[in-house]
Amino acid sequence: xxxxxxxxxxxxxxxxxxxxxxxxxxxxxGSTILVCFFLLVILWEIFxxxxxxxxxxxxxxxxxxxxxxxxILTPIIGTVMLTLLTALFSIPFGVCCAIYLNEYAESNWLxxxxxxxxxxxxxxxxxxxxxxxxxxxxxxxxxxxSLLAAGLTLGLxxxxxxxxxxxxxxxxxxxxxxxxxxAVGATKFETIKDIVLPSSMSGILTGVVLTxxxxxxxxxxxxxxxAAFYINQTSVSVNQEFxxxxxxxxxxSTQHQSIDEVRPIAYGxxxxxxxxxFLMNLTAFYIRYTYRQHEK
Amino acid sequence: MRYSARRSLDRVFKYVFKVTGLLVLLLLGAILAMLIxxxxxxxxxxxxxxxxxxxxxxxxxxxxxxxxLPLVLSTTLVTVGAMxxxxxxxxxxxxxxxxxxxxxxxxxxxxxVEMLAAIPSVVIGFLGIVxxxxxxxxxADLANGLNALNGAILLAIMALPTIITVAEDAIHAxxxxxxxxxxxxxxxxxxxxxxxxxxxxAPGIIAAVMLGVGRxxxxxxxxxxxxxNASLLPTGMFASVKTMTATIAIEMGEVPYQTTHYFxxxxxxTVLFIMTLAANMLGEYFINRFRKYHAx
Numbered sequence: 001x002x003x004x005x006x007x008x009x010x011x012x013x014x015x016x017x018x019x020x021x022x023x024x025x026x027x028x029x030g031s032t033i034l035v036c037f038f039l040l041v042i043l044w045e046i047f048x049x050x051x052x053x054x055x056x057x058x059x060x061x062x063x064x065x066x067x068x069x070x071x072i073l074t075p076i077i078g079t080v081m082l083t084l085l086t087a088l089f090s091i092p093f094g095v096c097c098a099i100y101l102n103e104y105a106e107s108n109w110l111x112x113x114x115x116x117x118x119x120x121x122x123x124x125x126x127x128x129x130x131x132x133x134x135x136x137x138x139x140x141x142x143x144x145x146s147l148l149a150a151g152l153t154l155g156l157x158x159x160x161x162x163x164x165x166x167x168x169x170x171x172x173x174x175x176x177x178x179x180x181x182x183a184v185g186a187t188k189f190e191t192i193k194d195i196v197l198p199s200s201m202s203g204i205l206t207g208v209v210l211t212x213x214x215x216x217x218x219x220x221x222x223x224x225x226x227a228a229f230y231i232n233q234t235s236v237s238v239n240q241e242f243x244x245x246x247x248x249x250x251x252x253s254t255q256h257q258s259i260d261e262v263r264p265i266a267y268g269x270x271x272x273x274x275x276x277x278f279l280m281n282l283t284a285f286y287i288r289y290t291y292r293q294h295e296k
Numbered sequence: 297m298r299y300s301a302r303r304s305l306d307r308v309f310k311y312v313f314k315v316t317g318l319l320v321l322l323l324l325g326a327i328l329a330m331l332i333x334x335x336x337x338x339x340x341x342x343x344x345x346x347x348x349x350x351x352x353x354x355x356x357x358x359x360x361x362x363x364x365l366p367l368v369l370s371t372t373l374v375t376v377g378a379m380x381x382x383x384x385x386x387x388x389x390x391x392x393x394x395x396x397x398x399x400x401x402x403x404x405x406x407x408x409v410e411m412l413a414a415i416p417s418v419v420i421g422f423l424g425i426v427x428x429x430x431x432x433x434x435x436a437d438l439a440n441g442l443n444a445l446n447g448a449i450l451l452a453i454m455a456l457p458t459i460i461t462v463a464e465d466a467i468h469a470x471x472x473x474x475x476x477x478x479x480x481x482x483x484x485x486x487x488x489x490x491x492x493x494x495x496x497x498a499p500g501i502i503a504a505v506m507l508g509v510g511r512x513x514x515x516x517x518x519x520x521x522x523x524x525n526a527s528l529l530p531t532g533m534f535a536s537v538k539t540m541t542a543t544i545a546i547e548m549g550e551v552p553y554q555t556t557h558y559f560x561x562x563x564x565x566t567v568l569f570i571m572t573l574a575a576n577m578l579g580e581y582f583i584n585r586f587r588k589y590h591a592x
Binding site: 045266 | 302303305306309310312313314316317318319320321323324326327330331334384385386387388389391392393396397405407408409410411412414415416417418419420421422423425426427453456460484486510513514515516517520521541544545548549553561562565568569572573576580
């Protein structure tokens with residue numbers, strides 16, 4: 001950092017020779033290529049070694065024989081249910097809070113305090129959300145280690161992101177739109193419900209899908225709130241433990257007693273997880289893109 | 297609907313929205329209360345000075361030791377290592393995207409960075425086990441590559457998207473007139489970038505780095521999977537280290553409820569919370585300074 005900011009003795013007016021300008025340009029291009037290279041290595045490793053593992057059989061069968069054989073249906077179902085629960089808790093709460101901040105809140109100390117705590121919450125490490133979930137939901141509210149406790153924990157973790165992205169979407173609606181509705185006699189709530197929310201829906205959805213894709217890949221918050229090593233059934237209930245894709249990958253690559261034997265399954269799990277997350281991101285980009293086209 | 301019914305519905309929802317805003321405040325308050333309550337319970341058993349200056353973390357021995365220094369130093373070592381890699385790469389890439397890349401290339405590079413950000417941390421940790429670890433072991437002739445260097449490389453990859461995005465915004469926001477004035481006196485593009493653009497964007501770039509630091513300190517899964525987790529004072533980049541987040545993740549699953557060891561993990565979480573909060577607040581301070589400076 002210091003070397004970039006410091007001024008050196010070279011004369012700023014001196015014409016540069018070609019070699020040094022290539023070197024200078026190369027530094028920037030080089031770092032950009034290296035960053036892209038990181039992504040390529042990650043994707044190449046996961047896709048080349050995971051794609052041979054993924055078959056229809058792998059997706060739809062249960063883990064068997066101490067998870068050395070079989071598929072990953074149980075963790076897939078667990079992750080889907082967990083993400084749905086997260087959505088169920090965080091969306092209504094987050095959207096309502098964003099509506100309060102953008103439509104109702106006056107510019108006073110309380111509003112500033114709420115905004116500051118939202119910024120704070122988004123910086124809190126995910127493992128601390130895990131501890132909070134353990135203390136509040138698992139032990140405090142006696143929910144035990146369960147799908148419900150983990151879903152609530154991930155819901156809290158997602159909250160600041162949902163609020164921030166929803167507020168950005170609400171901000172894009174011009175005030176004249178609200179005033180037009182109020183002028184024809186709609187109450188403030190009716191204006192929000194019938195005019196503001198529908199016209200900012202795509203922006204809200206984009207933020208929601210991106211946030212949920214993040215939640216689907218989280219591991220630390222579910223470590224102590226309900227993720228299980230192994231479950232031998234696919235039926236899910238909110239008050240029982242569950243298997244989840246990220247936790248399954250963590251467990252297969254560090255905790256399993258025959259790590260080398262399950263390595264192919266770990267690659268397959270990683271690939272499915274990456275595909276799920278990328279598909280959710282693509283959905284978000286698609287919503288944003290069609291909305292922008294529509295707007296033009 | 298009758299007018300009075302519409303009016304009362306309006307009033308009810310006004311309070312519903314306000315309550316959600318206050319609940320967010322309550323959430324941060326509850327997290328703080330949890331951390332403080334459990335830390336106080338810990339400091340009843342262990343003197344704060346022994347915790348902060350203790351050189352040994354061995355809570356399960358016959359004579360339990362609760363010294364946090366090895367954990368704090370491990371976290372610091374891995375984070376500093378990550379930043380040594382991520383800062384030059386991140387600023388170089390940000391400068392390339394903001395100043396050199398044509399719009400077509402920008403449209404490829406920006407989604408690439410977003411894709412890197414979307415990869416779940418557990419997948420990056422898995423890559424640390426199967427790619428980076430064996431690579432380090434081979435290059436440095438070690439028995440295994442699970443050490444501080446491995447964690448630093450992975451955390452650099454995780455912090456890069458944050459650093460690139462925020463730094464690119466900052467470089468992009470530098471007024472065009474600054475650059476034109478520099479070109480006008482005969483400076484080359486590189487000279488302008490180094491002596492004008494980057495110094496002018498410095499507060500934004502520092503903010504980018506601080507947000508990256510906050511992300512690296514709080515990251516759990518990658519360091520848990522890749523750094524070897526030996527709770528000793530770290531001796532160098534090739535030493536196996538156990539960060540604060542990894543300690544919480546490993547030991548919380550094993551401790552009996554409400555023992556000194558249990559409370560100790562919350563005390564670690566409190567220190568972790570303070571460290572990430574400091575990094576994020578510094579980042580925010582510099583972002584605000586940057587905005588103020590360029591609004592004037």
